[in-house]
Amino acid sequence: xxxxxxxxxxxxxxxxxxxxxxxxxxxxxxxxxxxxxxxxxxxxxxxxxxxxxxxxxxxxxxxxxxxxxxxxxxxxxxxxxxxxxxxxxxxxxxxxxxxxxxxxxxxxxxxxxxxxxxxxxxxxxxxxxxxxxxxxxxxxxxxxxxxxxxxxxxxxxxxxxxxxxxxxxxxxxxxxxxxxxxxxxxxxxxxxxxxxxxxxxxxxxxxxxxxxxxxxxxxxxxxxxxxxxxxxxxxxxxxxxxxxxxxxxxxxxxxxxxxxxxxxxxxxxxxxxxxxxxxxxxxxxxxxxxxxxxxxxxxxxxxxxxxxxxxxxxxxxxxxxxxxxxxxxxxxxxxxxxxxxxxxxxxxxxxxxxxxxxxxxxxxxxxxxxxxxxxxxxxxxxxxxxxxxxxxx
Ligand code: LMR
Numbered sequence: 001x002x003x004x005x006x007x008x009x010x011x012x013x014x015x016x017x018x019x020x021x022x023x024x025x026x027x028x029x030x031x032x033x034x035x036x037x038x039x040x041x042x043x044x045x046x047x048x049x050x051x052x053x054x055x056x057x058x059x060x061x062x063x064x065x066x067x068x069x070x071x072x073x074x075x076x077x078x079x080x081x082x083x084x085x086x087x088x089x090x091x092x093x094x095x096x097x098x099x100x101x102x103x104x105x106x107x108x109x110x111x112x113x114x115x116x117x118x119x120x121x122x123x124x125x126x127x128x129x130x131x132x133x134x135x136x137x138x139x140x141x142x143x144x145x146x147x148x149x150x151x152x153x154x155x156x157x158x159x160x161x162x163x164x165x166x167x168x169x170x171x172x173x174x175x176x177x178x179x180x181x182x183x184x185x186x187x188x189x190x191x192x193x194x195x196x197x198x199x200x201x202x203x204x205x206x207x208x209x210x211x212x213x214x215x216x217x218x219x220x221x222x223x224x225x226x227x228x229x230x231x232x233x234x235x236x237x238x239x240x241x242x243x244x245x246x247x248x249x250x251x252x253x254x255x256x257x258x259x260x261x262x263x264x265x266x267x268x269x270x271x272x273x274x275x276x277x278x279x280x281x282x283x284x285x286x287x288x289x290x291x292x293x294x295x296x297x298x299x300x301x302x303x304x305x306x307x308x309x310x311x312x313x314x315x316x317x318x319x320x321x322x323x324x325x326x327x328x329x330x331x332x333x334x335x336x337x338x339x340x341x342x343x344x345x346x347x348x349x350x351x352x353x354x355x356x357x358x359x360x361x362x363x364x365x366x367x368x369x370x371x372x373x374x375x376x377x378x379x380x381x382x383x384x385x386x387x388x389x390x391x392x393x
Contacts, residue, residue: 070096100240178343
């Protein structure tokens, strides 16, 4: 049966991670997969999470099923974090998911059942896994130009022109904050224009929200979603606890639906529950359970926010220091854009050959499109790194 299978195509980001793990060079630098790293290059469990796990260990009295849509307290905590404490909860429903990707997938499966003829418009570029994920759900994809590598800026006019010509009722995938892979986010005026075009063309917003708190802050990063929610009759959001709660392998996330009214919201949740049941039946508990403990307990929440703020501040500091090192080494302002971008990623103007040279000759791991993980930058060796990068340009 399996002999006729073609060789599997591995995801570029995961392939790079595997190569990095196999590399025995001591001074190797991992700027690949989007995982936060501290100054020592480690990705420790957050202190607030450790405390929540201890609490859970002491108090959990059953391992019985959680049900397809998962924990209601976790879902309410997530709705309030994403849509705000004053969210219109009559119109919003939420299902616990297996990470942000799980949320993307179950929402895609649901949307595909409702609008089988719709296409999904994704930004060019976008997170590479958006493409197989949405395609596996059965969608045909279209692209809107989002970023110009030669100017390192958003091609907003092109984005709006493309979306203005999109067929009515199509779906638009938007990055809620900290655009992956570019780090270039829309400003609020631009979000208003996106809402206008979605309204005018009856386009359906599908927001990927994986990095809340990594850009400007938990509340600040949610402004775009909250604005869209104030304008749109309907939308969906895939939120993740992987990055801001550091729960990568626990697979905790939330699939959220905003409907026109409470009756429609219940219908959508019913359908989402059916999609989950026929897929993996029910979500895993641990990550969502400890996230809920952290989000709901005021002291733990404050401790977690302190840790999250420190992570964000470290990344912002690294952006500034790395841009300065590149300015010095290249004797140009060509890399200053790095300081203006948000979250975990920026894209360096490197071609495939240069990226390969950096990996094979210098042990510097960068995703094939030039995307770097800012948190992976070696704070104590930025000058050397900048010098090496400039030398291959
Ligand atoms: C990334 O973009 O590197 C992360 O979201 C991890 C992944 O699964 O690709």
